[in-house]
Amino acid sequence: MFHTWMRYFTPDPLHHRLGLVCLGVGLQHGTLPPVGPRTLDHHVAVVISAGQGWCTTPDGHRHPVTAPALLWLTPGVAHHYGADPVTGWDESFVDFTGPATETYTELGYIEPDRPLVPLTDPGPPRAAVGRIARAARRGNPLLEVETSAAVHELLVVLRRARADTDARGEPVLQALARDAFLPLSVAEHAARHGMTPAELRTAVRRGAGCSPKDYLLGIRLGRAKELLAGTELPVAAVARRVGYDDPAYFSRLFARRVGTAPVRFRDRQAHSVPGGWSTRIPDPDDPPLVSG
Incomplete structure (x- = not known):
């Protein structure tokens, strides 16, 4: 038994010049059927926020997946994964492409050589996907631009959520x-x-x-x-x-x-910092004022 919601789009060439465009978004949970083996021509970020399952890496090895985790699906690379057939998992995903993916890859935000990435907290990535899902409502005149901006945000949130720890488990x-x-x-x-x-x-x-x-x-x-x-x-x-x-x-x-x-x-x-410097983060509801 599983539940799924997804939407897919086809942005025009002008929107591709934004650097990133969203091609699809989905929210699913339960004992989802396995995906693949298949190969895509674009990127997909799959956030597993609860549950467990498995994935097969390009070298043919099968690895356990335990939430919270990120599955990176990259263009031209075969992938195969699935939720545990008994417990299932909670999954959200975003399909995206664009010329900025090359820069994000060079910066280490997208990792083609690391298809399975442990996360510290699935909340912020799932919330970022949720914002894309809300922007994907039918009839939204700003859909392509709004979802494009949200994909940029998602990549930042995913990098922040990585669970790279030392020998003592400290980030x-x-x-x-x-x-x-x-x-x-x-x-x-x-x-x-x-x-x-x-x-x-x-x-x-x-x-x-x-x-x-x-x-x-x-x-x-x-x-x-x-x-x-x-x-x-x-x-x-x-x-x-x-x-x-x-x-x-x-x-x-x-x-x-x-x-x-x-x-x-x-x-x-x-000459450019009136009143000096402060390390206090301003309250958005009571911002500091600069008097002339």
């Missing part, structure tokens, strides 16, 4: 962000999390679409910008706070990556 990116300002090498960061440097590089590439070095550097420079814009700390003190004992090296690195020296960056921000 890798969260742990790295916490330790980003410690004077540690990538190998030392890996050792702290019970991983080899290669394992750490793979986890960070999957979760952030970049190397551990670039991920840590982005966090450090982001914090340095906040300190330069919102405090009067000397550049040397800012450097130490973000993990650099050599202020000259920090200044060269900052200038190379940001495009301007720390002192010049501070001077420009002083």
Whole structure:
């Protein structure tokens, strides 16, 4: 016994120029029949939010699937999967295509080589699919544009929900962000999390679409910008706070990556951040006001 709802669309060439277009969306649950073996010419994100089942990877191996999980179906790659015939599962899916899929793949948001991805929380991805389903109502004049924007959002939500963890089960990116300002090498960061440097590089590439070095550097420079814009700390003190004992090296690195020296960056921000910098997230119902 199973229940299913789905809709499919055919966006015109103009909408494809938005980068991503939604080709279909569906919500299903129960003892669904197996899918495949088959091959498609577009991408599909299948979110399993409850239950269990199986999937067969391109190498022919059959793997158990336990919710929450994501199944990536990529163009030209055969796939075969199904819910447990006794317990079933809850599934939501989005079919999509467009030129932006290549960029999202390069950034690590779409992983052709990782068809089965564990998730930490199925709620946000399922909610994102639900927004696409609501936009897919019949007669919606903004259907193609609204669903296109929602597919972009879905890819961000899916990357955020990945369950890349270290040897202790702690989310890798969260742990790295916490330790980003410690004077540690990538190998030392890996050792702290019970991983080899290669394992750490793979986890960070999957979760952030970049190397551990670039991920840590982005966090450090982001914090340095906040300190330069919102405090009067000397550049040397800012450097130490973000993990650099050599202020000259920090200044060269900052200038190379940001495009301007720390002192010049501070001077420009002083004229564009009225009242200084705050780390408090504004209340949407009571936003801060800037007086002239």
